[in-house]
Amino acid sequence: xxxxxxxxxxxxxxxxxxxxxxxxxxxxxxxxxxxxxxxxxxxxxxxxxxxxxxxxxxxxxxxxxxxxxxxxxxxxxxxxxxxxxxxxxxxxxxxxxxxxxxxxxxxxxxxxxxxxxxxxxxxxxxxxxxxxxxxxxxxxxxxxxxxxxxxxxxxxxxxxxx
Amino acid sequence: xxxxxxxxxxxxxxxxxxxxxxxxxxxxxxxxxxxxxxxxxxxxxxxxxxxxxxxxxxxxxxxxxxxxxxxxxxxxxxxxxxxxxxxxxxxxxxxxxxxxxxxxxxxxxxxxxxxxxxxxxxxxxxxxxxxxxxxxxxxxxxxxxxxxxxxxxxxxxxxxxxxxxxxxxxxxxxxxxxxxxxxxxxxxxxxxxxxxxxxxxxxxxxxxxxxxxxxxxxxxxxxxxxxxxxxxxxxxxxxxxxxxxxxxxxxxxxxxxxxxxxxxxxxxxxxxxxxxxxxxxxxxxxxxxxxxxxxxxxxxxxxxxxxxxxxxxxxxxxxxxxxxxxxxxxxxxxxxxxxxxxxxxxxxxxxxxxxxxxxxxxxxxxxxxxxxxxxxxxxxxxxxxxxxxxxxxxxxxxxxxxxxxxxxxxxxxxxxxxxxxxxxxxxx
Numbered sequence: 001x002x003x004x005x006x007x008x009x010x011x012x013x014x015x016x017x018x019x020x021x022x023x024x025x026x027x028x029x030x031x032x033x034x035x036x037x038x039x040x041x042x043x044x045x046x047x048x049x050x051x052x053x054x055x056x057x058x059x060x061x062x063x064x065x066x067x068x069x070x071x072x073x074x075x076x077x078x079x080x081x082x083x084x085x086x087x088x089x090x091x092x093x094x095x096x097x098x099x100x101x102x103x104x105x106x107x108x109x110x111x112x113x114x115x116x117x118x119x120x121x122x123x124x125x126x127x128x129x130x131x132x133x134x135x136x137x138x139x140x141x142x143x144x145x146x147x148x149x150x151x152x153x154x155x156x157x158x159x160x161x162x
Numbered sequence: 163x164x165x166x167x168x169x170x171x172x173x174x175x176x177x178x179x180x181x182x183x184x185x186x187x188x189x190x191x192x193x194x195x196x197x198x199x200x201x202x203x204x205x206x207x208x209x210x211x212x213x214x215x216x217x218x219x220x221x222x223x224x225x226x227x228x229x230x231x232x233x234x235x236x237x238x239x240x241x242x243x244x245x246x247x248x249x250x251x252x253x254x255x256x257x258x259x260x261x262x263x264x265x266x267x268x269x270x271x272x273x274x275x276x277x278x279x280x281x282x283x284x285x286x287x288x289x290x291x292x293x294x295x296x297x298x299x300x301x302x303x304x305x306x307x308x309x310x311x312x313x314x315x316x317x318x319x320x321x322x323x324x325x326x327x328x329x330x331x332x333x334x335x336x337x338x339x340x341x342x343x344x345x346x347x348x349x350x351x352x353x354x355x356x357x358x359x360x361x362x363x364x365x366x367x368x369x370x371x372x373x374x375x376x377x378x379x380x381x382x383x384x385x386x387x388x389x390x391x392x393x394x395x396x397x398x399x400x401x402x403x404x405x406x407x408x409x410x411x412x413x414x415x416x417x418x419x420x421x422x423x424x425x426x427x428x429x430x431x432x433x434x435x436x437x438x439x440x441x442x443x444x445x446x447x448x449x450x451x452x453x454x455x456x457x458x459x460x461x462x463x464x465x466x467x468x469x470x471x472x473x474x475x476x477x478x479x480x481x482x483x484x485x486x487x488x489x490x491x492x493x494x495x496x497x498x499x500x501x502x503x504x505x506x507x508x509x510x511x512x513x514x515x516x517x518x519x520x521x522x523x524x525x526x527x528x529x530x531x532x533x534x535x536x537x538x539x540x541x542x543x544x545x546x547x548x549x550x551x552x553x554x555x556x557x558x559x560x561x562x563x564x565x566x567x568x569x570x571x572x573x574x575x576x577x578x579x580x581x582x583x584x585x586x587x588x589x590x
Contacts, residue, residue, distance in 0.1 A: 020284060020523050045411050048526075051537050051550035058541060067537065069524060069552065073411065073425065076432045080524060101414025104560040112248075127241040127589055136249060143249055155225035156208070158237035 001042070001077070009035055024080045032083045033093040036068060040098055044070040044079060047095070050105035052113035056139040063087040066115055068095075085115055094120040112137035122161040129153075206234065209571075213242050217320055217575045220585030224562070224574070231570050236563050240588055247590040251549045255515025256282055257356060259546065264350040266534075266553060266587040269312050270305035272341070273529045274587075275354035280435065281525035281536040282356050285518050288490060293481045294358050295436045300371065300474045301353075302527075303467040304341065307378060308334050309530035309582070310418075310460040310467075317457055317579040318389065321398045326385040333381040336374040343370065356516060357491045358484030368475050375468055382461060399454035403565040403577035406451060413564070414557035417532025419581060422459045423451030429528035441470045456580040490516055515544040524552075531555055531582050553587040 002023060006013045012031030017024040027035045049069040056063055062084035070079045085092060094117040096102040106117040107126040114135040117123055125132060129149035134141055207228040212218040221242035227235040247266070251259045263278045264271035276298050283290060290298075315330035338348055343364055345353040353360050389395045405415065410423040420427055428445045430438040446462040448455030484491040488507050497504040520542035526535035532554030539548040558581045565581075566574045 019521050022524060024522075046416075047414055048416075048533065049414075049535060049537070049550070049552040051548075053539060053548055053550075058539075058547065067550075069535070069537065073427055078524070099414065100409070100412040100564075101557050101560060104556060105414075108556075125241075127244045129241070136246065143246075143253060153239060155223075155237040155239060158239075159225065159227050159235040 005035065005038065005042075008038065022078060022080060024082055026082045026084070029083055029085065029092065032081070033095060036070075036081060036095050037098055039070060039079065039081070043072045043074045044077075045073055046071040047099035047101045047105070050102060050109050052109040052115055052137065054113060054137065054139045060084070064090065064113060064115060066092060066109060090114055091116050091118055093118055096120055111135070114138070122158060124158075204229070211571075211574065217578065219316060219579055220583055220588070222559075222583075222585060222588070224566075226566075226571070226574075228571070231572075233566050233569055233571060233574060236566050238559060238562055240559060240585075243585040243589040245586075245590065248549055248551065251546055253545065255545050256518055257511075257515060259549065260354065260356075261350065261352045264352055266551065266590065267309070267529065267531060267555075267584045268349060268586050269582075269584060270309040270530050271349065271351050272301050272305045272345075272353060273309075273527070274534065275352065276302055277525070277527040277529065277534045278536055279354045279356050280527060281523055281538055282516075282518060284525050285521060285523050285538065285540060286356070286490060286516070288357055288485050288487060290358060290485055291482050292479045294483050296474050296478045297359060297363065297483070298354070299436050299438070299441075300471055300478070301341070301344070303471045303474070304337055304371070304375075306467045306530045307375075307464045308337050310464050311378075311381075313530075313579065313582040314385075314457055314460050317453075317576070318385070320579050321395070321576045323389060323395065326388055329381045329384045333374075333377040336377045340367070340370045340374045343367070355484070355491070357487060358482075362483050368478070371471065371475065375471060378464065378468060382464060386461065396454065398573075398576050399457065400452060401450065402453045402569060402573050403580070404450060404452045405561065405565060409561075409564065410451060413561035415532070415561060416554050416557070417528065417530070418446075418459045418463060419456055419532065419558055421446060422448035422455040424449055429526060429533060433526075435527065438470075441473050443467075443469050453576050453580045517542070517544055518546075526552065529554060531584070531587075532558070551587075551590055553590065555581065555583045555588050559583055559588055 002016055009031055012028045012035065013025055014028055015026040047068065048071050051067045053065040053067065054063065055065055064085040064087065066083050066085055068081040070081065092115055094106060096106055104126060106120055107123060109115045110117060110123055111125040111128050112135055124130060128136055130153045131149035131151055132147055209226050209228060211224040211226060213221045213223045223239040225237045226233045247262055251262060260275055260278065263274040266274045311330040311334045315327040318326040341351065342348050344367060345351040405423050407423045407425050410420050410425060424447055426445055426447060431445055443466040446459050446466060448459050492511055493504040493507050498508045518540040520540055522539040524535055524537045526533045533552065534554060535552030537550040538546055541547040565577050
């Protein structure tokens, strides 16, 4: 399975890791949507989670990572697809049209890390207040820094968006 | 501005507001002619359900656009209970995170403990003792029963069937007593440790469990007798909030809500851990994916959990509960007070924490509500670099909009508790 994806997408699959028996594909930013779309057709029908990571102190290639956690209900396989996001250009294509679960998962990654998912129907904060400034799970956001946010968000525009 | 009597406009003795307009005259409607009803000028009505509302079972807000009593559009806002679990966990060592996991899904705290500890144990590469494995199975299944008792009981209350709630809570109380005797707490247990358990089972635990579990089948029988063929109940729940199998998968549903839609997926069967493959139990599936199915999948799952506990009690082995690894498990308290090496060991573990090697892992268990996953990155410093929880009800809540749109407001009240949204886990 992994070999087939690697072959089909050539250089776009930048690496295959197997930490603790899990399978992790590292995919280039340009090809991420094609790879995920292909994997969905290959039976990875459950997008369990999208996790953002701020690798400020990890010394990896780029500062941010987004990890897609997939599960294949037919074959009972797990797969993680990782994409590096550079600090100066934090854009990724959305996959919320492929999986409905990506809708809120991408909003959370945006809220916590500031990753912008292009084409997302309603990319607004989800866990933090909409008046919140900054991104709470970034490593340079001080843990004790509170913010005073009191307004009630107007959800009328949200009604019309998906 | 003051609004005392001296500031009042003398021309308007009751100046509470501008003079009222004449009441609008109702348009002439010929009821026999159905087409004339289409021309009736109606405005949509916007209402908030929550953030504080008894029917939301937690703090979140559903903003609805109503057409009459029908929800035309809905927008869900969460985050009112956001505690920053993931941020806090980055500042604690691996052991200190355990009490925080209790507060994720607080209806079944022990399962969260197990899920977290299991992930860290896999990172450490340690295998827990057979006795601990079986004890974890027993308490996880007890917690599953308790979680389902709350969920189904609350769902029934919300549609007006109060008596069932007392039947279920009566049984839950007995189970709560058992866990209180075991862990010393009734809600936030923090009983699981990395590499084992906090302490061994108390005397008479097995008999207490057996006695407490006897009350569950009776409660289920009573409730089933009251609701299963109840016309009102069926009308309120059948074909309400239907989620097709295809949509349920797309929305990332897991657990009972996915199985109610007819998808055969249970991590206990598909990715067995703690010898779940050796226990005999069935995966319960629904057919239509409506409120009725979600409720009865949970009720049937309780019966399966009873079977598992019964089998697990029979095979519960003796032996130690903690692994024999000084880098993971605290030394025996008696030895700490008498031996220098053990004292140093104790201090090192308490102050520096367990040294988890650098790496990343995703590990999941079948929590009562669905797949509870922990994605942990360690940089080898003794503190988790990043913990991402995969809470089952975050994704269930994402699907709520689809479930309620097109239904009546009263159906919202029937649909929501069936998803078992727990705000502690939803917002983290």
